Amino acid sequence: MGMSRVRKNAFFSAHPVCIFCGGGEKATTIEHCPPRAMFQFRDWPEGFEFPACESCNHGTADHDLIISLLGRTDPFTDSGNRDGRMSALITSVHQKHPELIAKMMPSAVEARALNRRLGIAPPPGMTNQEAGPVRVTSEMHRAVEIFSGKLTKAIYYMQTKNVFPPEGRIALKWFTNAELITNSGRYVVFDHLQQLDGLAPALVRSKSLLNDQFEYKISISAGQDLLALQARFGHGFGFAVFASTDGARIDASFESIEQRTGKPNPFVMIQ
DSSP states (O other), X not given: OXXXXXXXHHHHHHSOBOTTTTSOSBOOEEEESSOGGGSXXXXXXXXXXXXXXXXXXXXXXXXXXXXXXXXXXXXXXXXXXTTSOHHHHHHHHHHHSTTHHHHHSOOHHHHHHHHHHHTOOOOTTOOHHXXXXXXXXXHHHHHHHHHHXXXXXHHHHHHHSOOOOTTXXXXXXXXXXXXXXXXXXXXHHHHHTTTSOOBOOOOEETTEEOTTTOEEXXXXXXXXXXXXXXXXXXXXXXXXXEEESSHHHHHHHHHHHHHHHOSOOOSEEOO
C-alpha cells in the first residue's frame, strides 16, 4: 500500500531536499535504502525512507536489482529465498543486465579450483559451479559503490539530521561472501574495527527483527564531521566506509597511512 497524500506532504515538509546529491535539489520522491527487494517478503526496516530527487532515486534502480540479488545470496543455506522471490529477482537482473548472470558464473575448471582453495565440498547432486562463489564483475563493483554511498548518506542523515555535503569524501572497502567462507563466517575488517564506539540498532518491521538480513554499526565524531559505517547484508556481502564532510581531511589521513605503512590504500574513494 502506498503512502497517503497527507503523509507524503508531511514527509516532504519535514524533509524538503534530496539528501543524496548534497541538498541542492528539491525532494520529490521517497527512496527506500536499502532497496525493498533485498528483504524477504519486502519487509524492509522501519524508518528507512529518505527524501530524494527523481534522478537520485530512479537513476539507480538497475543497480538496486544487483544489490538485492547480492544481499540475498547465501552460500550456506537457502535463507535468501524464504519468500520464493529469488527466481523472479534473477530474471529481473537478467532483463536489465543481459550478460551479467553469465559473467558471474565461473567455468567448471575455475569453480573446481576455487572451491578446492576455499575448502568447499559440493553436496551430492550439486556441481562445483553451483556450490562455489560467483565471479565479482565490474557491474557488481559499480552497484556496491553507488549503494554504499547512498546508504552512508542515508544513515548519516538519520543520525545527525544533516545532509552529507557534496565536498565530503567517502572511502569504501567491500567484501563478498567468499571472505565469510575463508574466515569462519566473519569479516576480518569488522574485527579490526570492534574497538570503535558506535550505534548498532535493532532493525525491525512490525516487531519482526531483520538484523539477519541487514545490520550496521555507525560511529560518528562529536563534531559530526567524521564517520565510520560497517554494514552486512545477510550472508551475501558487507562493507566498511570511512567518510568525512571535509574531503581534504580524509584524503590527508589516507595519504599519511600509506606513507607510514608503505602499502597502498585498500579503500576506494567513491565520492
